[in-house]
Amino acid sequence: MAKKQAEFIWFNGNIMPWKEATVHVMTHAIHYGSSVFEGVRAYHTPHKGTCIFRMQEHTQRLLDSAKIYRMTIPYSADAINQATKDIIKKNQLKSAYIRPIAFYGDIGMGLQVPFGQETELVIAAFEWGAYLGEEGLKSGVDAGITSWNRLAANTMPTGAKAGGNYLSSQLISMEARRHGYQEGIALDINGYLSEGAGENLFIMRNGIISTPPRTAAILPGITRDTVITLLAEMGYQVREENIPREALYLADEILMCGTAAEVTPVKSVDGIKVGNGGRGPITEKVQDMFFGLFNGKTEDKWGWLTPVE
Ligand code: PMP
CATH class of the missing domain: 3.30.470.10 (Aminotransferase class 4, branched-chain amino acid transferase, N-terminal domain)
Incomplete structure (x- = not known):
């Protein structure tokens, strides 16, 4: 049971x-x-x-x-x-x-x-707390790229959140954990960055922010859309573009986001430190704005909050 x-x-x-x-x-x-x-x-x-x-x-x-x-x-x-x-x-x-x-x-x-x-x-x-841990929210998680690619576009639609798709996610996160990482990152069948087992990814370098496009075998996350909107509010435009693997190793900051993971910094990928190895300044600002929606510090201009009562 x-x-x-x-x-x-x-x-x-x-x-x-x-x-x-x-x-x-x-x-x-x-x-x-x-x-x-x-x-x-x-x-x-x-x-x-x-x-x-x-x-x-x-x-x-x-x-x-x-x-x-x-x-x-x-x-x-x-x-x-x-x-x-x-x-x-x-x-x-x-x-x-x-x-x-x-x-x-x-x-x-x-x-x-x-x-x-x-x-x-x-x-x-x-009730369910921070998916990647409270500590992960503050200081970031260690992630690794797995040997499993995400689904090819003409095999199963990653844009549908269907039960069967999560066999792929399980392989990704199991392999990552076996290698000592907290979360796995997958590439698509063309070798470009796709997403985490249950999170979308944003990478930042020299103030330029990019995220894989819908065509990179991602589930287009609602938190991804939230992060894009909050970044726009802060004056940053996000590029939706194919991202090569090495960009992860050269990023100043990487963040993972999803309903379960919320907005979590990534502090290393495949054992290579991301930026200074902690939460970067843009990630911290996005997190503040994101959690600000719930503590009242960020005005909900978008009507995203539906009171239960
Ligand atoms: N990708 C995958 C594979 C997921 O399972 C999730 C979580 N639903 C996400 C991305 C993030 O989506 P959302 O922000 O809508 O939760």
């Missing part, structure tokens, strides 16, 4: 105790990876109470991922958003990691999913 991380789970329209939210062993998604999901965070803010960060965008991406795979999620965006608020409230969470997941259940064996087959929908919400 899944380790209990909260009292309740939202499952197909009902809120039920964590331990009762189970599926059959013949669940299609277990056999074939046929799920699409999201990772969303809610933060406790002093000015607006508990707020879900960029909820609309996450729900839209869930629906987009389902569309790519011709999946029918039998709930509207509004219903999913309301359910997300409901499960946070029901679990009395001040801050939360939220995991909506739509998947094919026990619909029978075989790859042929009946036309119009509806998915199940689960929304879990529980």
Whole structure:
């Protein structure tokens, strides 16, 4: 049974105790990876109470991922958003990691999913601290480039956040950990920088900031978009361009970002120190602005915070 991380789970329209939210062993998604999901965070803010960060965008991406795979999620965006608020409230969470997941259940064996087959929908919400550690947020993490490339564009769409894609992410992070790094970085099949196992990357040198484009086998992250927007606010334009591996070794600063990892500095790549080996000044400013959204120091001009109440 899944380790209990909260009292309740939202499952197909009902809120039920964590331990009762189970599926059959013949669940299609277990056999074939046929799920699409999201990772969303809610933060406790002093000015607006508990707020879900960029909820609309996450729900839209869930629906987009389902569309790519011709999946029918039998709930509207509004219903999913309301359910997300409901499960946070029901679990009395001040801050939360939220995991909506739509998947094919026990619909029978075989790859042929009946036309119009509806998915199940689960929304879990529980407390989850800094994914790469509190220390990582301050002083950075050691990362390594893995021998596994990200998916080729015409094999599986990396722009869909689908369960099956995360076998690639697991290989990347397992190899990185085996080599003593906290996170793995993958190249695409052309040898250009792609992304971390669950994070997008930004590299900075001489005040120029670049990030891999959508065509470099990335999941175009919502935090990536947030960082681009905050950097623009600070007067920096980000170049979305193919980045060669050696640029990682020559960077003044590198940051990783994602809903789980938030904004985390990278202090070394393959054992080569990034800049002075700590958190760089641009990264620190982005972090301050990012976390400022939740402590009230950064004005939410974009309407990114949705109060739960
Ligand atoms: N890439 C991958 C492979 C991811 O799993 C994630 C986390 N969802 C990201 C990038 C970052 O995306 P986001 O900022 O939307 O969480």
